[in-house]
Amino acid sequence: MQKLKPEDLGKISERMKGVVNLRDGAYCAKITVHMGTCGIAAGARKVMTALLAVVAEKGNKDVLVTTSGCAGLCGREPMATVELRGEAPVKYGNLDEAKIKEIFDQHVLGKKIVTEYAIGIGSERVS
């Protein structure tokens, strides 16, 4: 791989916009499963596997499934964040395989938040 020069950092940042920021990319939804030790211990791997299976089954190419670290509220793990293009991200907690499938059907495909499992809408404040 090519070694970077200082100016390359900006180029990578530009190229990654579509992934980090939905509005700039080809994806219409992004699902992040929070996989820190706390999440994994609570069953995040199973949730991830179930999610990947349902995405593959429905054949959605414009849905981005990704992982991230602990979301902070360890007592509510496994957690996932669902973000649709043009809408605020929604955090879900206490998930299992059945719930993530339901969220995929209702929220990602049906555009309706599953209020029963949702913890909050929006993002955290970053100073």
Next chain:
Amino acid sequence: MVCAGTGCVSAKCFKIKEALERELKKHDLCEEVQIVMTGCNGFCAQGPIMVVQPEGIFYNMLKEEDIPHLVAEHFLKGRPVKKLMFTPPQEKAPVPLMKDIGFFSKQSLLILRNRGLIDPENIDEYIARNGYAAFSKAVTSMAPDEVIAEIRNSGLRGRGGAGFPTAKKWEHCRHAPGEPKYIICNADEGDPGCFQDRSILEGDPHSVIEGMLIGAYAIGSRHGYIYVRNEYPLAIKRFSTALSQARQYGLLGDDVLGTKFSFDISISRGAGAFVCGESSALMASIEGKIGEPRYKHIHATEKGLWDKPTVLNNVKTWASVPSIIRHGAEWFAKIGTETSKGTMVFSLVGKIKNTGLIEVPMGISLREIIYDIGEGLIGDRKFKAVQTGGPSGGCLPESCLDLPVDYESLTEAGSMMGSGGMIVLDEDNCMVDVARYFLDFLKGESCGKCTACRDGIEAMYECLNDICEGKGKEKDIEMLEELAGAVKDASLCGLGASAPNPVLSTIRYFRDEYDAHIRDKKCPAGVCKALIQYSIDAEKCTGCTLCAKKCPSEAITGERKAKHAIDLEKCIKCGVCREVCKFKAVVVN
């Protein structure tokens, strides 16, 4: 109101403001409509954002071109522009907004700025959120002394233990004679119940690497170590992945970013002893020797690892560095109190509703942490104490809840900041038993080099054990205090010096509980087995027989639908009956 949080500023909200001013002026509306720039709304992904009050109409993802139309329609004709709206007000979402949820709203993310947002195994995502920009700025446009000055002016202090000013360490090491110079990241995290450092390494490993790069450049070091305990496999895996990605990009190795600066990091795995978190023991352990503290007549910044000048900082200290360089010392120094700047990450655990990892500005009160972020105690039980600072920290009572969380206040109150442990205790916790628990832990972790630490902690533990078993004597408290003094004074390292804290702070704030154990042979919280008896309240018992079925030593008898009784001879005081009874009929006295 136009959001001017960092997220929206980067989404060009100031352009929106200018356009608004221009349009309002054109329509002569400046008197009626006021533009307010607000702090972050927590909808960063949707910026730039604008809220029109008093209607509370929320516009998101605005573009400069939208503004003339929006002003003409909404402000002139009073018709809100549907297609620019986020949630129409009548369809208010039934799910709370993140900024209205106490757990999230009182937090202030700086060290955890990327939490939940990036894939920690993809360096590009870190870079996309301005990663390595701070290091690039330092190495291309700042002299090492300027970097140190920036850290000094920010007021950053160590986040791993004693709160030593970070810039002072860096400066000593930079000017110390001897080559090579080493820097180390302390990720030993031996405190039971703590997971802040682990979580940072798992969730945002590059923030630690970037902090170390900046530190290495400032100090003049070419090689760094990270000391992680072996029990953290995921943290080690993610950090190794991050290291190899950084090497591939030329962010580690020779001639970093095409400059003359070279630096690399190795991982050193610790065996997981608490004392190995202490600086000289940690360095001994990296050198392959026994992890025992050494006598520090010369500071590690002069003679540390392999007797070379060395800087050791905690994970959170390193992870704070990039933000300081990127936003400037002044920005950082605005957060926190006079003596403690910036933010601190805590593992909030115990009898609290929201357990988790939190980041708060220094100076926030313990009450805000426990009641607003933690949302109070499980089952709305009564708060008794909060234990901070790890095993050798102290327990603070209700009367200390309004203390601002900073290094000095916590130390004065008999506890400490430590590395960010925070355990909430309720009325069912016996404070003598809690002190005994921590001393038991420390007794096992003392390396045994100093007599005072080895035998003194053991003696204090025995004394606490006697008190819990009802064998306490009148003079025991005085003896504990005397032993505490001796252990504090005659121990080589911080383990011994702080080990008496759990005992001293519980005596200071909960002396009545010690007295109850010693004089009345009672444990008010109903925890110490030797001092309690279980019995069944005849009024409340419905004769459901559940307790009799669950009792492991068949000590409970009674007919179905008749009052049950416990045979005290057979009772082993396991408390199972009390847990299973749905009618609260089993009582302790």
